[in-house]
Amino acid sequence: MAFQYILLLSRQGKTRLSKWFETYSMKDKGKITRDVTTLVLSRKNKMSNFLEYKDSKVVYRRYASLYFVAGIEAEDNELLALEVIHRYVEQMDKYFGNVCELDIIFNFQRAYYILDEIIVAGEIIESSRREPIKRTTQQDALEVAEAEASAANKLLL
Template sequence: MIKFFLIVNKQGQTRLSRYYDRVEVQKRTLLESEVIKLCLSRAKDQCSFIDYKDFKLVYRQYAALFIVVGIDESEIMFNLDKVHIILDEMVLNGCAVETNKSRILAPLLVLDKVGDS
């Protein structure tokens, strides 16, 4: 299960946060600061999966933004390559460039057609 979703800049400021479990505001602030420190301190060649307390952090850097997802142990992400394609269609150099669902999914449909033939 996804616990939270964060978008954070390189300066450590949270730009967007969405929690799917009830978390008090004080705990959110502490959680976000710890998560941000962990992600910002990692080298680019290190794995994008971090064990943190009772869940895992999965993050990806796009230009000056870090997208961080907190998941529990039971969450397994399949088709990670498709997730990257979707994010690449939506975000370019840290800016949201596309929000139209059909345009975002168009490259995946092409890949599925090529794979079927």
């Protein structure tokens, strides 16, 4: 009933982001990433966005050069998972302004922050389109304020 992981993969099969909502060993993470990458990249255009992998389901969607991949449990609603993926992309798009692969590569921690405002511990927590972006921006503002304060302190010393 929940997300197990979210992976962002490039068309060349490089991992751009990986978020694990359950505890996996380094070895398992590697294996899942490799297997899922192979599966997803071999899919053709008109095929459905769902795959079966072991006991779980893999839901993916391609946005430009990036594949957004979610691992969900067998009983989960695939369509819902697709909607969540889409919501995530929407949020990043707003945050970065026309998000592209490079934004995510160089700001991976920000991609994490946004994801953390949509999914916590594998469960969807946001209900509106405005909320996650608002939270992330607020937190960024906090960072900036802090940084300015500390810079000012340094000048004073």
